[in-house]
Amino acid sequence: MIKTMKTTMMILLAFALIVGLSKPAYATTSINEKLGVPILVLGGNLSDAQKKEVRELLHVNDDQAVEEYTITGEDAAKYINGNPEARMFSSAKIVREEEGTGLTINIETPDNITEVTSEMYANALLTAGVENATVDVASPVKVSGHSALTGIYKAYDVQGVELDKERMELANEELGVATDLAKKDGLSQEKVSELLTEIKKDIAEQNPATKEEVEQIVQEQLSNLNISLSEADRQMLVDLFNKMRDLNIDFDKVKNQLEDLTNTIKDKADELGLDEGFWNKVANFFSEFFQALSNFFKGLFN
Numbered sequence: 370m371i372k373t374m375k376t377t378m379m380i381l382l383a384f385a386l387i388v389g390l391s392k393p394a395y396a397t398t399s400i401n402e403k404l405g406v407p408i409l410v411l412g413g414n415l416s417d418a419q420k421k422e423v424r425e426l427l428h429v430n431d432d433q434a435v436e437e438y439t440i441t442g443e444d445a446a447k448y449i450n451g452n453p454e455a456r457m458f459s460s461a462k463i464v465r466e467e468e469g470t471g472l473t474i475n476i477e478t479p480d481n482i483t484e485v486t487s488e489m490y491a492n493a494l495l496t497a498g499v500e501n502a503t504v505d506v507a508s509p510v511k512v513s514g515h516s517a518l519t520g521i522y523k524a525y526d527v528q529g530v531e532l533d534k535e536r537m538e539l540a541n542e543e544l545g546v547a548t549d550l551a552k553k554d555g556l557s558q559e560k561v562s563e564l565l566t567e568i569k570k571d572i573a574e575q576n577p578a579t580k581e582e583v584e585q586i587v588q589e590q591l592s593n594l595n596i597s598l599s600e601a602d603r604q605m606l607v608d609l610f611n612k613m614r615d616l617n618i619d620f621d622k623v624k625n626q627l628e629d630l631t632n633t634i635k636d637k638a639d640e641l642g643l644d645e646g647f648w649n650k651v652a653n654f655f656s657e658f659f660q661a662l663s664n665f666f667k668g669l670f671n
Contacts, residue, residue: 410520
C-alpha cells in the first residue's frame with residue numbers, strides 16, 4: 370500500500386513538473402514611473418502580420434506596457450536627412466536606464482540585420498548623444514538595419530529628450546562608414562568597430578585641436594590594429610572624425626562606455642577566432658599545404 374502511494378505521488382509530481390514546464394513564462398516588469406515605459410518603434414513598411422511577429426521578437430506581450438510608434442521615410446528625412454521615400458522594416462524597443470548603466474544593444478534577429486552589428490549601433494548612438502539605455506533591434510526580413518537608428522532617435526524625441534540634429538546626422542554617417550569598411554577584404558565587422566572605438570578613446574584622451582592631429586590619431590590606430598586602408602578610405606575616416614572634433618563631441622564623458630564597448634568587441638573577436646594569431650595559423654597552414662603539394666609533385670617526376 371505504502372509502495373503504491375509513493376508511486377502515485379511520484380507520478381503526480383512528475384505530471385505537475387511537466388505541466389509547469391509546458392506553460393510559457395512571461396516576465397512581469399513594473400512600470401518605471403521615473404524613466405517611463407519602453408518605446409516600441411516599428412518599421413512603417415511592415416505588414417500587420419510582420420508587426421505582430423516583431424512584437425514577439427522584441428518580447429512585447431502586453432500592448433499596454435509600451436508606447437508604440439511607426440517610423441517612415443519622412444522620419445529618416447527629419448532626423449538624419451535621409452530619403453523620405455525610404456522603405457523601413459527594422460524596428461527597435463528602447464528602455465531608458467538609470468544614469469551610469471551604459472548602453473546595451475541586443476540584435477534579436479542577427480540573420481536579418483545584415484550590415485549593422487550591435488557594436489556599430491552602440492558607437493553611432495554614443496556619437497548621437499544616446500546613453501544609458503537597453504535597445505533591442507529586430508526585423509522579420511533581411512535588411513541592412515539602418516532604419517532602426519532612425520527609430521531610436523524618434524523614440525527619444527517623443528519622450529521629450531532633444532538630441533542634436535547634427536550629431537544624429539553624423540552618427541548616421543559613421544554607421545555608413547562602418548558598414549562600408551566592413552565590406553572591404555580583410556576587415557571584419559568586429560575589427561571596424563574596434564577601430565572606431567579606439568579612435569574615439571584617443572580623441573577623448575588627446576582632445577585634438579586640429580585636423581592634422583585627428584589624422585595622426587587615425588593613422589596611429591590603423592597601425593596599432595594592423596589595418597591597411599586605401600588613401601580614399603583613410604581620408605574618409607579622417608574627415609568623419611574631424612567633423613566630430615568640429616562638433617565638440619565630448620567622448621571623455623562616455624569613456625567608461627567606450628571601454629566596455631572595447632571589451633565586448635574583443636570578447637566577440639576571441640569567440641569567433643578573429644585574433645591575429647588565428648589568421649597567422651591559417652596563413653601558415655596554407656603555406657605548408659602548398660609546399661607539401663609542391664614537394665609531392667616534384668617527387669612524382671624525379
